[in-house]
Amino acid sequence: MNLPNLTLADFLPLLPAIIMVVAASVLLLSEVFLSATASRGYQAVLTVVAAAASGAVAVGLMFEPPQEVFLGFGVLDPFSSFLTLVVSVGLGLAALSAVGFLRKRGAERGEFYALMLFASAGMSLLAMSTEFITIFVNIEILSIATYALTAYLRRGTRPSEAGFKYFILGAFSSAILLYGTALLYGATGTTKLNDMVIPLQQALHGNPALVYVGAVLIAAGFAFKVAAVPFHMWTPDVYEGAPTPVTALMSAGVKAAAFASLVRVFLTVGKGMDPKLPLMLFATLALLTMVAGNLMAIPQRNVKRMLAYSSIAHAGYLLLGVAALFVAAPGESFRVLSASSLSGGTPLDVARSDALRGILYYLLAYTFSAAGAFAMVSALERREDEEKGTAWDLERFAGLAQRRPGYAFAMAAFMLSLGGIPPTVGFMSKLLIFQAAIDVGLVGLTIVAVLSSAAGAYYYLRVVVYMFMHPVPEGAQPLERNWGTEAALVISTVAVVLLGILPGHVTDWLAQAGTLFGQ
Amino acid sequence: MVPITYYLLLAAALFCMGMFGVLVRTNALVVFMCVELMLNAVNLTFLAFARMHGDGIGHVSAFFVIAVAAAEAAIGLAIVIAVFRSRGSVNVDDIRTMKH
Numbered sequence: 336m337n338l339p340n341l342t343l344a345d346f347l348p349l350l351p352a353i354i355m356v357v358a359a360s361v362l363l364l365s366e367v368f369l370s371a372t373a374s375r376g377y378q379a380v381l382t383v384v385a386a387a388a389s390g391a392v393a394v395g396l397m398f399e400p401p402q403e404v405f406l407g408f409g410v411l412d413p414f415s416s417f418l419t420l421v422v423s424v425g426l427g428l429a430a431l432s433a434v435g436f437l438r439k440r441g442a443e444r445g446e447f448y449a450l451m452l453f454a455s456a457g458m459s460l461l462a463m464s465t466e467f468i469t470i471f472v473n474i475e476i477l478s479i480a481t482y483a484l485t486a487y488l489r490r491g492t493r494p495s496e497a498g499f500k501y502f503i504l505g506a507f508s509s510a511i512l513l514y515g516t517a518l519l520y521g522a523t524g525t526t527k528l529n530d531m532v533i534p535l536q537q538a539l540h541g542n543p544a545l546v547y548v549g550a551v552l553i554a555a556g557f558a559f560k561v562a563a564v565p566f567h568m569w570t571p572d573v574y575e576g577a578p579t580p581v582t583a584l585m586s587a588g589v590k591a592a593a594f595a596s597l598v599r600v601f602l603t604v605g606k607g608m609d610p611k612l613p614l615m616l617f618a619t620l621a622l623l624t625m626v627a628g629n630l631m632a633i634p635q636r637n638v639k640r641m642l643a644y645s646s647i648a649h650a651g652y653l654l655l656g657v658a659a660l661f662v663a664a665p666g667e668s669f670r671v672l673s674a675s676s677l678s679g680g681t682p683l684d685v686a687r688s689d690a691l692r693g694i695l696y697y698l699l700a701y702t703f704s705a706a707g708a709f710a711m712v713s714a715l716e717r718r719e720d721e722e723k724g725t726a727w728d729l730e731r732f733a734g735l736a737q738r739r740p741g742y743a744f745a746m747a748a749f750m751l752s753l754g755g756i757p758p759t760v761g762f763m764s765k766l767l768i769f770q771a772a773i774d775v776g777l778v779g780l781t782i783v784a785v786l787s788s789a790a791g792a793y794y795y796l797r798v799v800v801y802m803f804m805h806p807v808p809e810g811a812q813p814l815e816r817n818w819g820t821e822a823a824l825v826i827s828t829v830a831v832v833l834l835g836i837l838p839g840h841v842t843d844w845l846a847q848a849g850t851l852f853g854q
Numbered sequence: 855m856v857p858i859t860y861y862l863l864l865a866a867a868l869f870c871m872g873m874f875g876v877l878v879r880t881n882a883l884v885v886f887m888c889v890e891l892m893l894n895a896v897n898l899t900f901l902a903f904a905r906m907h908g909d910g911i912g913h914v915s916a917f918f919v920i921a922v923a924a925a926e927a928a929i930g931l932a933i934v935i936a937v938f939r940s941r942g943s944v945n946v947d948d949i950r951t952m953k954h
């Protein structure tokens with residue numbers, strides 16, 4: 336057996352994940368030397384610094400040429416580096432909003448931040464993985480850390496219930512995904528995506544059933560992870576029951592990483608199939624997810640649960656973008672060209688790479704808006720109300736504009752952004768995806784998307800109405816302030832507004848980020 | 855020698871039994887065992903295909919799956935204990951505080 340001769344430079348692409356793992360290990364080890372009452376303020380700071388450092392390294396790596404790392408078990412391309420940046424942003428914001436949340440509950444411990452960092456390292460590596468066992472292991476790294484985080488607050492019935500549901504359905508979906516990969520391995524004799532293209536086409540002529548069943552099982556496994564209807568049942572309960580900062584990390588990071596891997600896997604596995612099949616699959620998922628997510632969110636008075644359903648709806652818009660990647664002219668196979676070779680492409684090539692750009696911009700936009708909204712939810716909730724389930728009621732937001740105008744303004748920005756209303760980043764990102772979908776010819780589906788996002792505006796704006804037009808309820812408790820939450824709110828508000836007003840630079844940059852290895 | 859197809863059929867049957875069990879059983883521990891059954895069915899599939907292709911990838915994959923399943927068991931049982939401590943039951947039907 337010949338072992339690869341790795342040099343230090345081979346580890347450079349993994350630097351963002353290495354930073355996160357080292358920071359997590361430092362947090363875990365330092366906890367050994369601390370007494371129960373010692374000040375633990377440094378833990379969140381260290382986490383945020385690690386997130387910022389990995390984000391900065393990811394930005395630097397984005398300008399590296401696409402390349403295989405570790406013998407094709409992973410790749411470094413601008414796409415994966417951009418996803419690492421999104422994950423770092425989600426991690427940083429979630430860690431900031433955890434400061435006040437944990438202090439109020441007396442639950443400040445190094446393990447919490449360490450688990451967040453381990454989960455983020457898994458997400459970052461998942462975006463890079465191009466080999467099925469590596470993909471599986473990274474999905475499990477991020478999932479197992481998130482299961483533990485969900486059940487982190489052991490007192491009370493909700494967190495353990497949420498943790499249990501998340502664990503069972505997460506493990507179930509991982510097993511389905513893994514069975515799909517086993518079948519694809521059987522059909523092709525390899526588990527590396529980059530080696531799979533030619534054996535896959537041979538298998539499609541010889542033994543197509545294995546490939547199709549395998550691909551469907553893999554799609555179902557990913558559909559669970561991104562919470563697409565009809566695989567969404569766990570989402571509302573888990574998002575509601577998990578500690579709010581963890582919900583922020585789940586909605587931002589886990590979803591982004593799962594989408595990245597989904598796109599990467601299917602751009603390879605779909606090759607050689609009739610392009611209509613992946614298109615039909617993702618178009619159906621997108622349709623169901625958009626419509627059902629929005630409809631189920633409308634009656635919710637519980638803001639945290641409403642945001643859970645809204646995250647389902649957003650997965651639907653993203654799936655519309657994914658479906659647009661698989662539109663091909665007759666006799667042509669879908670491909671997403673990199674920015675440099677795009678000038679020679681057909682209009683459909685341009686539209687498909689616009690769709691990929693749209694997905695990436697949407698993931699960044701959703702990360703800022705959702706993480707901000709969850710930071711706000713965690714700022715307003717009180718521990719005593721949790722068991723009654725009223726901690727997240729719309730009434731909590733009544734009259735917020737009189738009590739804390741800054742908070743109300745920030746939340747209004749997040750709600751407008753999630754609802755896709757200008758001048759916010761949510762509007763720009765929806766515009767990119769919808770435009771790309773129309774350019775490839777998915778007109779009917781885009782009309783449904785626009786209509787359902789108009790229906791979605793109702794429940795987002797209802798929060799704004801409560802904040803600005805309802806009186807402060809009598810006997811309202813004073814709001815506690817916390818530097819972490821306020822920092823998270825300021826950062827996400829600035830990003831939501833700035834990226835909405837000045838998207839030009841970012842979209843130029845995204846044209847670069849939409850470069851995938853091997854396409 | 856037993857043909858590969860038989861192994862694959864056995865694995866598919868085990869996988870379906872596990873999947874069915876996760877969906878219908880009410881005891882949390884049994885549900886958890888059914889997930890493990892699904893993972894082991896995957897292992898059997900990997901090994902059968904590894905024999906068919908005559909390479910090592912399938913064998914290595916099975917080891918990774920076993921390692922990950924062990925990690926999952928550790929966290930899963932901890933969560934089941936947390937559920938039991940907070941409500942005195944591990945019946946899935948009792949675990950439904952959040953419904954609107």
